[in-house]
Amino acid sequence: MKILVCLSNVPDTTSKINFTDGDTKFDTNGVQFVINPNDEFGLTRAMWFKEKQGATVHVATVGEASTEPTIRKALAIGADEAIRVNAVPTDGFFVAEQLAEIVKNGEYDLVIAGRESIDYNGGMVPGILATLLGMNFVNTCISLEIDGNNATATREIDGGKEKLATTLPLVIGGQKGLVAESDLRIPNMRGIMMARQKKLNVVEPTSSNSVTADVKFEKPAPKGKVTLVDADNIDELINLLHNEAKVI
Amino acid sequence: MSVLVYTESENGKFKKNAHEVASYAYEVAKQLGTTATAISINASKAEELGDFGISKVLNVSNDQLKTFNAKAFANVIGQAAEKEAAKVIILSSSADTKFLAPILTAQLEAGYVPNVVSAPESTSPFKVKRTVFSNKGFAITEISSEIKIVGVSNNAFGNAENKTATTVESFEPSLKDDSFTTKSIEIDKVVGKATIADADIVVSGGRGLKGPENWGMIEELAEVLGAATACSKPVSDLGWRPHGEHVGQTGKPVASNLYIAIGISGAIQHLAGVSSSKVKVVINTDPEAPFFKAADYGIVGDAFEVVPKLIEKLKEFKAQNA
Ligand SMILES: Cc1cc2nc3c(=O)[nH]c(=O)nc-3n(C[C@H](O)[C@H](O)[C@H](O)COP(=O)(O)OP(=O)(O)OC[C@H]3O[C@@H](n4cnc5c(N)ncnc54)[C@H](O)[C@@H]3O)c2cc1C
Numbered sequence: 001m002k003i004l005v006c007l008s009n010v011p012d013t014t015s016k017i018n019f020t021d022g023d024t025k026f027d028t029n030g031v032q033f034v035i036n037p038n039d040e041f042g043l044t045r046a047m048w049f050k051e052k053q054g055a056t057v058h059v060a061t062v063g064e065a066s067t068e069p070t071i072r073k074a075l076a077i078g079a080d081e082a083i084r085v086n087a088v089p090t091d092g093f094f095v096a097e098q099l100a101e102i103v104k105n106g107e108y109d110l111v112i113a114g115r116e117s118i119d120y121n122g123g124m125v126p127g128i129l130a131t132l133l134g135m136n137f138v139n140t141c142i143s144l145e146i147d148g149n150n151a152t153a154t155r156e157i158d159g160g161k162e163k164l165a166t167t168l169p170l171v172i173g174g175q176k177g178l179v180a181e182s183d184l185r186i187p188n189m190r191g192i193m194m195a196r197q198k199k200l201n202v203v204e205p206t207s208s209n210s211v212t213a214d215v216k217f218e219k220p221a222p223k224g225k226v227t228l229v230d231a232d233n234i235d236e237l238i239n240l241l242h243n244e245a246k247v248i
Numbered sequence: 249m250s251v252l253v254y255t256e257s258e259n260g261k262f263k264k265n266a267h268e269v270a271s272y273a274y275e276v277a278k279q280l281g282t283t284a285t286a287i288s289i290n291a292s293k294a295e296e297l298g299d300f301g302i303s304k305v306l307n308v309s310n311d312q313l314k315t316f317n318a319k320a321f322a323n324v325i326g327q328a329a330e331k332e333a334a335k336v337i338i339l340s341s342s343a344d345t346k347f348l349a350p351i352l353t354a355q356l357e358a359g360y361v362p363n364v365v366s367a368p369e370s371t372s373p374f375k376v377k378r379t380v381f382s383n384k385g386f387a388i389t390e391i392s393s394e395i396k397i398v399g400v401s402n403n404a405f406g407n408a409e410n411k412t413a414t415t416v417e418s419f420e421p422s423l424k425d426d427s428f429t430t431k432s433i434e435i436d437k438v439v440g441k442a443t444i445a446d447a448d449i450v451v452s453g454g455r456g457l458k459g460p461e462n463w464g465m466i467e468e469l470a471e472v473l474g475a476a477t478a479c480s481k482p483v484s485d486l487g488w489r490p491h492g493e494h495v496g497q498t499g500k501p502v503a504s505n506l507y508i509a510i511g512i513s514g515a516i517q518h519l520a521g522v523s524s525s526k527v528k529v530v531i532n533t534d535p536e537a538p539f540f541k542a543a544d545y546g547i548v549g550d551a552f553e554v555v556p557k558l559i560e561k562l563k564e565f566k567a568q569n570a
Contacts, residue, residue: 013497013517017384026381037498092360093353118497120380120387124360127318127350136430137318139347142491152433156492156500158343158445160437166430176498181485211359211393215375218386220523226530226540231549234561237529240545242565245527247449247506248473 001055001146001168004106005043006099006113006125007074008036008089009067013118019217026119026217035070038114042174044183045144046112047078053146056080058106062089062098068200075195076187082198087205091212092120096128101206103133108169110151115140115173120214123173130171138164142177250285250304251277252334254325256342260292264446265340267300271408272400273338274301275367280336287328287419289313289321298414300407306331306419312428315435316344320427322351327421329356329395336374337397342445349399359391362399382497382520401524402445402503444495447476449506450525452495454480456511456532456551460488465555466510472562478502480512496521510551514539531555 011017012032020027035043049055059074061067062085071082083106085098103111111130116123123139130137136151138144142161143154151170154163156177172178187195229237241248253273255266266288273284283303288294290313294305306328313320325348329337337352339345341362353360361376365386369375373390376398380387391398444450451470453463463477470477477493484494495502497520507525511532512518519542522528530543531554540546547554 017381124350128354131351131354159443163434165433213390214387215390216388226543226546228546234557238565247527
């Protein structure tokens with residue numbers, strides 16, 4: 001089985017978000033970039049398929065050279081090979097088109113992406129990619145088993161979960177649950193050394209245009225001060241929620 | 249050239265978000281000087297969308313579509329868009345709709361913008377405001393493709409009643425076999441209880457509750473309020489609560505009218521996921537807990553004393569206001 005894990009290079013979850021150039025650009029100053037958490041769960045599940053079912057695991061990122069530390073981390077965790085499409089990921093459709101080209105050329109059986117990137121929260125790359133290539137697709141996937149050509153995937157739905165039967169080739173929009181938090185791996189020294197020897201192929205984008213563009217950013221309005229209620233005065237809280245906030 | 253909106257139903261009844269997206273579609277149609285058409289699948293009272301400004305409903309009745317199938321549903325919506333020559337399509341943010349949205353986007357070669365929080369800023373060029381960086385910012389995003397798909401955030405636009413004369417047409421899309429290569433084999437879903445996605449009120453517990461044996465009071469509080477229950481990430485990682493209850497940046501987003509956080513410190517990743525809730529209440533022993541900076545109302549106190557009292561007082565309040 002040949003697996004491609006799609007990685008998005010995103011600001012660490014603790015990052016303060018600021019904008020620059022007249023609020024037209026995300027300010028990367030002082031921001032630490034990491035593997036998108038949803039993708040990291042997928043990468044870790046791919047490692048399981050490698051170790052238990054002999055899968056080959058490649059990773060791909062659409063991004064500039066500055067994303068290479070994130071890619072190297074995935075190689076250090078155990079991916080066999082990496083591909084970087086040398087382009088700024090301008091929108092989800094554009095990214096999906098670039099990845100579709102890689103999937104087609106690499107004849108992957110399984111593509112694992114994250115349900116969304118935590119930066120622009122588009123949530124569309126895996127679904128567009130699957131549709132462009134006519135592959136099966138399961139979103140918000142929280143468990144995945146592969147047996148030969150058959151796949152059993154569980155996805156999160158509003159208020160519960162749904163188990164699906166499908167076949168390879170398959171694209172997954174993954175998230176926590178694909179593996180547990182405690183299964184996530186920190187690269188060790190040996191992994192980091194080995195990652196240096198692994199192939200990181202850089203390819204140029206296929207021409208294609210973005211159909212959406214962020215023209216301006218805003219920060220949320222500052223929050224007003226909290227109204228504190230005494231622990232012995234629950235009636236007051238109920239009164240505020242009923243008469244002032246009007247939510248009960 | 250109407251605006252098309254997909255209005256989701258479950259067991260024949262429109263979901264709560266159907267009224268919100270219908271209201272949104274009416275607003276966009278008004279801005280574009282046209283009318284709003286809804287596409288619904290196996291809805292039994294399609295005409296009720298007239299209350300929210302929908303002029304026409306294309307209703308599909310088909311047993312093959314009894315169970316949600318993302319590809320087949322996307323196909324149906326795409327065919328409805330073609331029939332209506334729709335250039336703008338409005339979707340909700342439910343799990344099912346976020347599943348079909350990218351499929352529809354690719355089929356129609358459309359530009360798709362999810363997590364939109366308000367009516368379009370302008371329609372020429374077409375610009376919408378959406379959340380980015382998990383609610384830590386907003387972007388004004390321009391869509392330049394011929395067909396534009398807008399995903400409306402839960403509970404962001406609200407319902408706007410606009411009584412409109414509605415015609416319901418039955419619509420018979422052609423279904424392709426290759427849509428059904430992914431099959432539902434088991435659905436495990438709570439029934440008769442509010443879900444985090446559509447509850448007006450969400451009651452959420454954190455590590456401050458010490459252990460799973462203490463969730464009885466959280467569930468009771470939720471029951472009194474008709475609320476959904478949620479939890480912080482470590483609580484689900486520790487196995488105290490199911491993963492489906494994990495809310496925050498890496499869990500489910502919450503956009504309820506009221507969010508009550510009990511024994512939750514208010515870490516940045518937690519707040520990112522719940523900040524779209526309109527009113528936030530925090531109950532925490534530590535006055536320095538960061539959640540107090542993000543909340544509207546707070547009680548500095550021990551959950552084990554405050555929550556039982558709150559339940560009791562709310563029961564009295566409900567009895568008086570029933
Ligand atoms: C990549 C990444 C992603 C993450 N994503 C998420 C996410 O999506 N969602 C999420 O929630 N977290 C997320 N986190 C974790 C986050 O950083 C915090 O660790 C977590 O939210 C803390 O959970 P908590 O508030 O329940 O626990 P704690 O931080 O331990 O807080 C417990 C609180 O309970 C209070 N308390 C103790 N006893 C009582 C009592 N008797 N009565 C009342 N209050 C009491 C304490 O004062 C304290 O404030 C993420 C972290 C990382 C690194």
